[in-house]
Amino acid sequence: MTSRPHLLLVEDEPSIRAPLAAFLHKNGYRVSEAKDAAEARTLLPAHAIDLVILDIMMPGEDGLSLARFIRANGDLPIIMLTAMTEDTDKIVGLEMGADDYLAKPFNPRELLARIRAILRRSAQGGRSGAEASPGTKYLFEGFAFDIESRQLTGPDGEAIPLTTGEYDLLKVLVTRPGRVLSRDQLLDLTRGREAHAFDRAVDNTVSRLRKKIEDDPKTPRLIQTVHGAGYTFACTPERV
Incomplete structure (x- = not known):
């Protein structure tokens, strides 16, 4: 049985999250969905996640804070989604550890291409993740x-x-x-x-x-x- 990369989609808007998850699943990925950072923090250690697609603007803990948490615990790839278009916002997201950045609205096929590119780069260095090196x-x-x-x-x-x-x-x-x-x-x-x-x-x-x-x-x-x-x-x- 072949393994399919496992994505975590963190997006508070159901009208975006559901169709995007369906699109990614149709294109060969397993997708776990989280409506906010709290749910994402629960899912991360419970699954072998290969890449996180993370909305910046969410109620409660925002995507920048969650990205900081993910990066502090490993090198799990992150793609940030946001409606913000200012260059400074993009820079902040990348400085927080995101591997890529996509402004809304976006073409799902562009996101798909970026996911594939990041996972190819990640595979060259071995599997990464929030719990890749749990201890000695x-x-x-x-x-x-x-x-x-x-x-x-x-x-x-x-x-x-x-x-x-x-x-x-x-x-x-x-x-x-x-x-x-x-x-x-x-x-x-x-x-x-x-x-x-x-x-x-x-x-x-x-x-x-x-x-x-x-x-x-x-x-x-x-x-x-x-x-x-x-x-x-x-x-x-x-x-x-």
Whole structure:
């Protein structure tokens, strides 16, 4: 199954947000929609976002403030949308860390071309994102998980081999302790794709990982199932 880039569209005006999301989806992108900065802040850590399309003028926290937050936490590409046309406004947006700037009204095809260009440049340097480098080492229940070396060490000091899928899943869980993550979110965060009917990839990986870190995999304490919602990592790792 091919992975489609995942965009976050932050726009308070439904008459702009809905048709633009539909257009981008039709052209091969997954799109999450946020009506304001608060909703965007919730969606960013819950998905593997590849690029943010961000309106500057929004009620509450504005787009410039949200762009500053995104840039402070990584190098996730940002395209700013605004009705403002003054050069000074454009400069401020770019200084806040935006990769590009498009004034309203705009041709959706021009936005599409800019998205493709930015994602091509981003791909050349590897995947970026608000949580691309969550930390170095996490300690939990006697285990030591080193993200950079991709090594998990058990309470007995012995290395525990992890498959790529198990490593990706454990990385997502330990960096988001206590958060309930759906299967769709876990697939997006670990594999960059959407779940499909009868997709058991997440459940199978959880089962294998439980056998490696749980005292009793049939009664798990660390990776807990939240029925009807997904999974949660039920302890708080120490980041060192």
